[in-house]
Amino acid sequence: MGEKIILPPEFRPLLRVPFGTLFTGDGRDTIQKVLECMGNPTKLISVGDVTTFHLLDSGIIPDICIVDDRTKREPASEKVVSGTRHTGFKEITVTNPAGIITEDLINVINYAFESDQNIRIFVYGEEDLAALPSILMAPICSVVLYGQPGEGIVMVKITRPKKIEIQKLIDSIIEQPENKDKLHSNIWRKLNGH
Numbered sequence: 001m002g003e004k005i006i007l008p009p010e011f012r013p014l015l016r017v018p019f020g021t022l023f024t025g026d027g028r029d030t031i032q033k034v035l036e037c038m039g040n041p042t043k044l045i046s047v048g049d050v051t052t053f054h055l056l057d058s059g060i061i062p063d064i065c066i067v068d069d070r071t072k073r074e075p076a077s078e079k080v081v082s083g084t085r086h087t088g089f090k091e092i093t094v095t096n097p098a099g100i101i102t103e104d105l106i107n108v109i110n111y112a113f114e115s116d117q118n119i120r121i122f123v124y125g126e127e128d129l130a131a132l133p134s135i136l137m138a139p140i141c142s143v144v145l146y147g148q149p150g151e152g153i154v155m156v157k158i159t160r161p162k163k164i165e166i167q168k169l170i171d172s173i174i175e176q177p178e179n180k181d182k183l184h185s186n187i188w189r190k191l192n193g194h
């Protein structure tokens with residue numbers, strides 16, 4: 001598994017605050033509102049089963065989708081699970097436990113950004129934190145979409161200031177006791193594109 005970043009419990013409330021614009025609601029109507037504001041992103045990344053399902057159901061194939069067959073920590077419906085399996089994707093699987101960002105997850109996301117294929121990353125464990133490395137690793141002018149449970153879809157337009165904001169958040173997580181004595185040099189090198 002290599003290096004990993006553990007999310008301390010006191011940081012969970014910070015992750016409930018949207019990192020971008022929140023579009024309330026669910027289903028196609030919400031996706032349509034997102035699409036009207038999204039423009040033509042360099043890359044489109046979708047994190048979460050329900051968000052990915054509604055994108056695909058609306059005829060939009062993201063460059064990268066990250067799913068775990070779960071929603072709100074419960075198994076996703078068969079309709080959603082089968083709806084995220086699109087023939088246009090090359091599938092890659094990775095293990096990433098809940099509340100952790102593993103080096104393996106970062107490696108797979110990096111591979112997906114370098115690929116010229118549409119990639120479906122299936123996570124054994126939990127993909128909830130995958131939005132953070134996706135935001136850091138995405139090219140400028142890309143868009144990351146992720147679900148905000150019970151509220152809607154968050155659209156993050158990737159800008160240099162947004163990357164700095166997320167980098168500071170991850171720095172502060174790494175400085176916590178759960179992570180303080182662990183190596184993170186490989187993770188930082190990969191997150192920063194070196």
